[in-house]
């Protein structure tokens with residue numbers, strides 16, 4: 001009988017010896033764009049969690065991984081602010097232009113890949129990630145079957161931070177809530193944390209779960225995110241808010257209400273950020289294949305009369321009106337969209353049968 005240690009499950013990307021190559025990705029790509037091969041400036045990070053390597057080769061500063069944030073004060077003391085390129089926290093937060101707010105480790109990569117791509121290898125746009133849960137309720141099978149909650153939580157947190165490194169995120173915040181808090185209709189902690197993050201980042205675009213999702217924890221995150229944004233001063237609210245696909249697609253949305261996010265041509269990057277979630281995929285739940293498959297299906301089945309101009313498309317629900325105008329009832333807004341789908345099916349079928 002073989003044992004499975006924690007070590008192989010922790011991606012090598014966070015090993016100090018491997019980290020420099022990943023951290024330099026963004027800078028190399030930026031430099032290539034500018035046709036200037038200069039090295040990145042020395043980071044002013046004062047994080048003391050890891051000493052610089054004693055190598056003759058120049059080495060970047062380690063990623064800054066603050067279990068206790070100096071700038072924000074999330075509710076849970078076990079929350080974590082991870083800054084892949086080790087910029088000071090205030091600077092890292094203020095540069096965020098696209099913010100993803102997801103329930104579980106991996107949700108951002110599956111649903112908000114458009115935002116990740118919009119910001120990838122750019123120095124004028126930065127993706128910020130927020131994961132709300134602690135991973136304690138994760139399914140586990142295969143090589144992870146015997147892992148207790150504490151180890152599973154550590155693995156999932158590590159996997160999420162690895163995706164943040166690969167995707168070049170400006171910041172990755174893990175709020176470490178149990179699902180029960182997120183699903184509670186009375187708990188205010190998550191909403192307050194998200195308000196703090198939104199105030200510190202002031203993103204132009206926010207990606208979160210769509211309110212018609214099947215997963216109760218996803219719905220809890222969406223509601224908290226919407227409530228947080230609706231309580232911000234009007235001039236601090238994001239311009240665009242998109243509810244994204246995970247546990248239900250959005251094919252049913254009337255086309256005029258779909259946010260069409262074309263992510264074609266970057267399947268390699270999608271595979272890279274999705275593939276690090278080994279603890280969820282190795283047991284046989286192929287989220288990585290299913291996610292790209294859904295995007296391919298969206299691209300092909302969107303329009304029956306034209307050839308495929310795109311090969312990978314994510315659908316989103318436009319939630320911006322709910323944030324612009326806090327008097328709009330969230331349940332009524334989503335119910336109206338469902339009603340439009342209902343009417344579309346009923347009218348088409350009735351016309352053909354001759355009942356209209």
Ligand SMILES: [Zn+2]
Pocket residue numbers: 103104107215218246
């Ligand atoms: Zn999820």
